[in-house]
Amino acid sequence: MCLFDPNTLKAGNRSGKLSGTEASLGVLMGYVFRRSKGRAWRLRARSMQLWPKWIEKLSNKSVPFELQNPLLQLASSKEEASFMEALAKDRKKFGLEMVPAQTKKQFQTPWPNNKYGGLLSYQDGRIDPIKLQKNLKYVLNELKVTEINQKIISLERGSSKPENRWRVHLKNGVNMSFDTVIICAALGAQDLLQPLGHNYQIEPVLGQALELHLNSPEEDLSKWPGVLISQGVNFIPTGKDRLLLGATIEHGNIPNNLTLKQMKNMNGFAPDWLKQASINSHWYGLRGRPVNHPAPLLNNLEPGLILATGHYRNGILLAPVTAEWVGEQISKEDG
Numbered sequence: 001m002c003l004f005d006p007n008t009l010k011a012g013n014r015s016g017k018l019s020g021t022e023a024s025l026g027v028l029m030g031y032v033f034r035r036s037k038g039r040a041w042r043l044r045a046r047s048m049q050l051w052p053k054w055i056e057k058l059s060n061k062s063v064p065f066e067l068q069n070p071l072l073q074l075a076s077s078k079e080e081a082s083f084m085e086a087l088a089k090d091r092k093k094f095g096l097e098m099v100p101a102q103t104k105k106q107f108q109t110p111w112p113n114n115k116y117g118g119l120l121s122y123q124d125g126r127i128d129p130i131k132l133q134k135n136l137k138y139v140l141n142e143l144k145v146t147e148i149n150q151k152i153i154s155l156e157r158g159s160s161k162p163e164n165r166w167r168v169h170l171k172n173g174v175n176m177s178f179d180t181v182i183i184c185a186a187l188g189a190q191d192l193l194q195p196l197g198h199n200y201q202i203e204p205v206l207g208q209a210l211e212l213h214l215n216s217p218e219e220d221l222s223k224w225p226g227v228l229i230s231q232g233v234n235f236i237p238t239g240k241d242r243l244l245l246g247a248t249i250e251h252g253n254i255p256n257n258l259t260l261k262q263m264k265n266m267n268g269f270a271p272d273w274l275k276q277a278s279i280n281s282h283w284y285g286l287r288g289r290p291v292n293h294p295a296p297l298l299n300n301l302e303p304g305l306i307l308a309t310g311h312y313r314n315g316i317l318l319a320p321v322t323a324e325w326v327g328e329q330i331s332k333e334d335g
Contacts, residue, residue: 023285050320068226069125081116095122186288209246216273
């Protein structure tokens with residue numbers, strides 16, 4: 001079994017252009033999802049069921065691993081607050097609760113313009129994407145999975161023998177044969193699939209994020225929930241005076257500095273302590289969003305060719321359910 005990934009995990013602080021999971025904030029918005037039926041809800045609900053099992057299996061002594069919760073999503077209007085209240089009532093069994101404005105519960109710092117309260121989810125939250133990658137690599141090493149840091153430039157149908165069903169051509173000129181290929185390449189998937197007659201357009205949606213250092217000693221982020229969401233912006237405390245802020249939604253491949261400033265300033269609603277915070281690091285990444293198809297793309301295209309990508313903004317959230325689905329497809333072929 002081989003894992004092909006030309007973008008190895010970098011050490012140190014995140015900065016500049018990053019790829020995939022490394023650029024992610026790792027926010028899990030599963031049970032606060034607005035819809036209560038359909039494919040998108042089923043995938044989220046199942047993945048949230050699986051995440052505790054994943055955390056248990058991935059945890060090891062060298063890299064502590066946990067779900068940072070709860071998640072608090074503030075309402076921006078009376079109408080949104082009413083919707084949240086109904087959702088909390090409907091999903092009480094999933095750990096949702098409506099909290100009043102300026103509540104001291106789970107959130108000690110008063111928030112500007114919090115007139116309508118918010119939706120508190122005890123099971124949603126955040127997975128540290130860097131720790132996730134490190135723990136996954138640790139488990140893959142234990143399972144004797146070979147990691148190859150090379151880009152796949154093309155796929156070719158092989159012989160009728162199962163073990164030679166697919167030929168993988170690498171950038172360094174090496175060719176390898178496999179019985180099953182699982183494509184998780186997001187924006188790179190189209191280049192691999194189109195020559196084989198499978199057309200899936202995936203567009204880039206850029207997201208920028210910041211790590212901030214608070215210069216206001218009176219603000220203690222240790223009292224915050226695992227994730228706070230206000231005006232569509234995610235706030236993630238990573239220490240008493242450190243905070244992750246993100247992420248923008250920008251079409252194309254080039255980050256917009258004005259959009260970044262607007263996010264940090266919260267379109268004029270940012271409190272003074274946020275405006276005065278220092279920027280420790282700034283990075284951005286590209287999410288792959290399917291065009292004319294719902295995210296994610298989960299398709300068994302032909303014998304031995306499985307597509308599992310295009311998760312858009314929910315790659316980490318849907319990782320467990322995606323893995324479960326892929327495993328089921330492989331079992332069907334083996335069975």
